[in-house]
Amino acid sequence: MFFRIIRNDVLKSKVITLTTMIFVAAASMLVSLAAILVVNLSGALDTLMTKAETPHFMQMHSGDIDIARLGAFAEQNPNVDEYQVVEFLGMDGAEIVLGNHSLAGSVQDNGFSIQNEKFDYLLDLNGNIIQVSDGEIYVPVAYMRDNTAKVGDKAVISGEEFVVAGFLRDSTMNSSLSASKRFLVSSNDFAELKNLGSIEYLIEFRLKDFSAIGEFETAYASAGLEANGPTVTYTLFKTMNAVSDGMMIAIILLISALVVAVAFMCIRFTLLAKIEGDTREIGVMKAIGMRIFDIKKIYLVKYASIAAIGSIFGYILSLMFQDVLLENIRLYMGESENSSYANVFGMIGILLVFFAIIVYVNGVLGRFRRISAAEAIRFGASQEKKRSVKGFSLSSNRLFGTNIFLGIKDVLARKKLYATSLAVLVISAFIMIVPQNLYNTISSKNFIQYMGIGNYDLRIQTSEPNKADEIAKTIERDEDVVNYAVMTTKTFKVKSGNGSEENIKVELGDHTAFPIQYAEGRAPSRNDEIALSTINADEMGKKVGDVLTLVIQGKEQNLAITGIYSDVTNGGKTAKAVFADHSANAIWTIVCVALSDESLVASKVSQYSSIFDFAKTSDIDEFVSQTLGSTIDSIEMVSYVSVAIALLIMVLVTLLFMKLLVAKDRYSIAVMKVFGFTNSDITTQYIVRSLFVLFIGITLGTLLANTFGEMLAGMVISSFGATAFHFEVNPLKAYLFSPLLMVCAVLIATIIGTSRAGEIKISEHIKE
Amino acid sequence: MNRIIIGDRIVKTFGEGDEQRNVLNGVSVEINEGEFVSVMGPSGSGKSTLMYALSGIDHVDDGKVLFNGKDLSTVTESELSDLRRTKMGFVFQQPTMLKNLNILDNIILPAMRSNRKNTAKIVAKARTLMKRVGIAELETRDITQVSGGQLQRAGICRALMSSPEILFGDEPTGALNSQSANEIMDIFTEINAEGTAMLLVTHDAKVAARTERILFMRDGQIVNELRLSKYDGLNFDQRIQKVASKMLEIGI
Ligand SMILES: Nc1ncnc2c1ncn2[C@@H]1O[C@H](COP(=O)(O)OP(=O)(O)OP(=O)(O)O)[C@@H](O)[C@H]1O
Numbered sequence A: 001m002f003f004r005i006i007r008n009d010v011l012k013s014k015v016i017t018l019t020t021m022i023f024v025a026a027a028s029m030l031v032s033l034a035a036i037l038v039v040n041l042s043g044a045l046d047t048l049m050t051k052a053e054t055p056h057f058m059q060m061h062s063g064d065i066d067i068a069r070l071g072a073f074a075e076q077n078p079n080v081d082e083y084q085v086v087e088f089l090g091m092d093g094a095e096i097v098l099g100n101h102s103l104a105g106s107v108q109d110n111g112f113s114i115q116n117e118k119f120d121y122l123l124d125l126n127g128n129i130i131q132v133s134d135g136e137i138y139v140p141v142a143y144m145r146d147n148t149a150k151v152g153d154k155a156v157i158s159g160e161e162f163v164v165a166g167f168l169r170d171s172t173m174n175s176s177l178s179a180s181k182r183f184l185v186s187s188n189d190f191a192e193l194k195n196l197g198s199i200e201y202l203i204e205f206r207l208k209d210f211s212a213i214g215e216f217e218t219a220y221a222s223a224g225l226e227a228n229g230p231t232v233t234y235t236l237f238k239t240m241n242a243v244s245d246g247m248m249i250a251i252i253l254l255i256s257a258l259v260v261a262v263a264f265m266c267i268r269f270t271l272l273a274k275i276e277g278d279t280r281e282i283g284v285m286k287a288i289g290m291r292i293f294d295i296k297k298i299y300l301v302k303y304a305s306i307a308a309i310g311s312i313f314g315y316i317l318s319l320m321f322q323d324v325l326l327e328n329i330r331l332y333m334g335e336s337e338n339s340s341y342a343n344v345f346g347m348i349g350i351l352l353v354f355f356a357i358i359v360y361v362n363g364v365l366g367r368f369r370r371i372s373a374a375e376a377i378r379f380g381a382s383q384e385k386k387r388s389v390k391g392f393s394l395s396s397n398r399l400f401g402t403n404i405f406l407g408i409k410d411v412l413a414r415k416k417l418y419a420t421s422l423a424v425l426v427i428s429a430f431i432m433i434v435p436q437n438l439y440n441t442i443s444s445k446n447f448i449q450y451m452g453i454g455n456y457d458l459r460i461q462t463s464e465p466n467k468a469d470e471i472a473k474t475i476e477r478d479e480d481v482v483n484y485a486v487m488t489t490k491t492f493k494v495k496s497g498n499g500s501e502e503n504i505k506v507e508l509g510d511h512t513a514f515p516i517q518y519a520e521g522r523a524p525s526r527n528d529e530i531a532l533s534t535i536n537a538d539e540m541g542k543k544v545g546d547v548l549t550l551v552i553q554g555k556e557q558n559l560a561i562t563g564i565y566s567d568v569t570n571g572g573k574t575a576k577a578v579f580a581d582h583s584a585n586a587i588w589t590i591v592c593v594a595l596s597d598e599s600l601v602a603s604k605v606s607q608y609s610s611i612f613d614f615a616k617t618s619d620i621d622e623f624v625s626q627t628l629g630s631t632i633d634s635i636e637m638v639s640y641v642s643v644a645i646a647l648l649i650m651v652l653v654t655l656l657f658m659k660l661l662v663a664k665d666r667y668s669i670a671v672m673k674v675f676g677f678t679n680s681d682i683t684t685q686y687i688v689r690s691l692f693v694l695f696i697g698i699t700l701g702t703l704l705a706n707t708f709g710e711m712l713a714g715m716v717i718s719s720f721g722a723t724a725f726h727f728e729v730n731p732l733k734a735y736l737f738s739p740l741l742m743v744c745a746v747l748i749a750t751i752i753g754t755s756r757a758g759e760i761k762i763s764e765h766i767k768e
Numbered sequence B: 001m002n003r004i005i006i007g008d009r010i011v012k013t014f015g016e017g018d019e020q021r022n023v024l025n026g027v028s029v030e031i032n033e034g035e036f037v038s039v040m041g042p043s044g045s046g047k048s049t050l051m052y053a054l055s056g057i058d059h060v061d062d063g064k065v066l067f068n069g070k071d072l073s074t075v076t077e078s079e080l081s082d083l084r085r086t087k088m089g090f091v092f093q094q095p096t097m098l099k100n101l102n103i104l105d106n107i108i109l110p111a112m113r114s115n116r117k118n119t120a121k122i123v124a125k126a127r128t129l130m131k132r133v134g135i136a137e138l139e140t141r142d143i144t145q146v147s148g149g150q151l152q153r154a155g156i157c158r159a160l161m162s163s164p165e166i167l168f169g170d171e172p173t174g175a176l177n178s179q180s181a182n183e184i185m186d187i188f189t190e191i192n193a194e195g196t197a198m199l200l201v202t203h204d205a206k207v208a209a210r211t212e213r214i215l216f217m218r219d220g221q222i223v224n225e226l227r228l229s230k231y232d233g234l235n236f237d238q239r240i241q242k243v244a245s246k247m248l249e250i251g252i
């Protein structure tokens, strides 16, 4: 008998059942996908970093190197397991031609290495350590991804010919966020290329126990060893490798949470509507002695069936879609060892959703207990005895047309019911607006300020500090330059709390010329002030107002911390100060230049590149688009997909709600029709209800998106090291087009959903 | 005398195939301006169906209905709505009211449909009517907060808002006790005296005795008709007597 009741119920409300099922399926699919991705990503990352034996500590260094001293240090330090110095042969992009693509436009530091002997192996796409023969070259997998090269291409490096033998995964430099890219050649070829570029050293260590890294870093710095370049540790390698897929997972998780919420709202709405409509029957059933549990069981079984079918579909869909989303992880990191239980985790996620639905349905059904048999039989919908809203009556209404009044009145009178659809609309608006604002923000010109880069047009970087003056003089005379600043980065020793010393890179110069965004505080302006990057401040445990002790020209000096800023350059560990210093050797000097006319950038870049052949001149937009480009692209993609998802949710849910409402309101519709209301009057009333709720939904959703959404987006952004994040809103898109799209979607869905409302046979619903 | 409604050999069919049967089997009726007519007959004889057909709420399957000379089958859905709103009034056995609205709002609802500028006039008229039927103090009450008789009076006010040419009542007193039923009939009589035509469907001889012409239905046909004079408050017992003996005669 159960089965018959449920089947009849489902047949009577096909659209409603189907929509609910679709949402359950979508929610399960997303939850399962998120679980599968997380398991795969962490597994693949582990596999890659284990197989490649990624260094625990890597110091990049350019300039002279004392191998013997480093060797002795490694020998003596009890934490060191293995140690090696790797040569990285940096070469100008213009000298590297793959097939018919030149890397001249690349902002990456492209360079060549040989396969390492002890650890930090370069792996092929099957995860094996590459053995390279003479005349062969292996290309970083990123250049496969963007179709720059393919296997078998001819590669010309400074005139020497090679064959692209394959692609390599580099556990330290895979990520587009890492500034360097390693190509692999044989030792013989390396020897031949060696004097065509400049050698940089990667001083690498693996520790017996990674937890001793802090101690080791201090020891390395105190020993005064080579430190002319960025320092990167295992954790940062891991983060950089995980960040772009991690962000995708974060967004999928967010959307799946929201879609689960939508599925719950659908269930809530249908149940509430059902209970409202069935109050009399339920009362009667109670009166004739059926127990609440018997009644509840019918609904529970129904929703369990819907949830079960939806979950199964969702699981199948997630298995179908996982390949697309895993593509990137597979390419960059390879197959994960635990991918076999990824699917199990997906299933666990789905089971969680399933049980949550059952518990939720059970909770909503708790209302049955409150239905009094006597009242239900006498008054029908006893739940809402007090339905009219005081002070808002037709007789005193001068503001709205009657249909508009009736629409609004209905919403106000059945707040509980509409609150559910409001929640869905708020969520949809949120899904629509947040990714859009995020995209708009990170693609905007100002965003680089969050990354520790001021708003200038091009930068000229040299590691020959004595030539910086020459650059500055030339720039000074250039009439197209409106503003420029010279920034010199030097390494200093910083005293930590327990008296030991660590290295810190400090950028000296005028920080007011091209201001960046400070997460807290402000730029340093006096000689005894300094600002720290977020990562540095975190690691040192410093706040704005604290004091930092630096060793400057042999003397300890106390500097007040004036600000903390986000930085994605140089591994995120930087500082900014203005004091003058003549002793320490500059690691590099950057001349930042703003031009009077942005269209000049390209010609200036090539002009300065040829004048200053000892320096690297780059276009900031190009720099940003190459480091962040793939992220920006995927967020743009996500923002379009979310618009589609949000609109789809709105259309489906509105359809569902309208169908339900019309079914519930048959009697009122019949009454109005008898007394001369036309079909279009009725439709107008439903449209008013929808739009009224939508209007509140858009307002709340936009507010929420700009507060809570901004916070969430800030969390995503902080994975780049950027903090203090504020949305840059495109008002036209966010406040005009998006609401318009939503209005259209809801309007169309309402019209379709209520199209049959007028066809109700009056006589059948009025007749005694 | 002008005819408001002419029903000409109306046929109404329900069901499909073997189930199909004529609920109205060629019914012809005429109702004059200001006339007070009632319809009696056993349950299922087609009284309500006839009323829905004559008021254009339901379409007929054969024959035709003329309202003020206009064939209702040629009129669009929205013109029908307009007709119902402006020329006809309806009172049903159960109070057909919107739960959302209070008594006053329910009463003025049809009038407010397109006539928003005159809200003040409409509300004033509603108050006058409410006072007249004795529910003046109930205007802000919810429909669940008043008695069945009071609700029925509110329904009458709503039906009279447009000063209709004809008022249809489908057992308007069916759910009321005899005291309330009497009071309602007093109101109807008064309204009719002011010139509104009436068509009441009823089971109750006391109700029928107030009307000037009674149609008796059986199996989808009008089988008999009783003409009385217009009720002037006198000789009520005699009128009931006549109705009762007619009912006996034709076995209803
Ligand atoms: N929508 C419908 N579908 C099928 N049959 C119907 C429909 N409406 C009415 N009928 C049938 O038509 C017949 C006449 O119905 P109607 O409501 O007109 O009777 P009535 O004379 O008003 O009865 P009562 O005094 O009980 O109100 C009944 O037998 C009824 O079963």
Ligand SMILES: [Mg+2]
Pocket (backbone or CB within 6 Å): A768, B047, B048, B049, B170
């Ligand atoms: Mg009837």
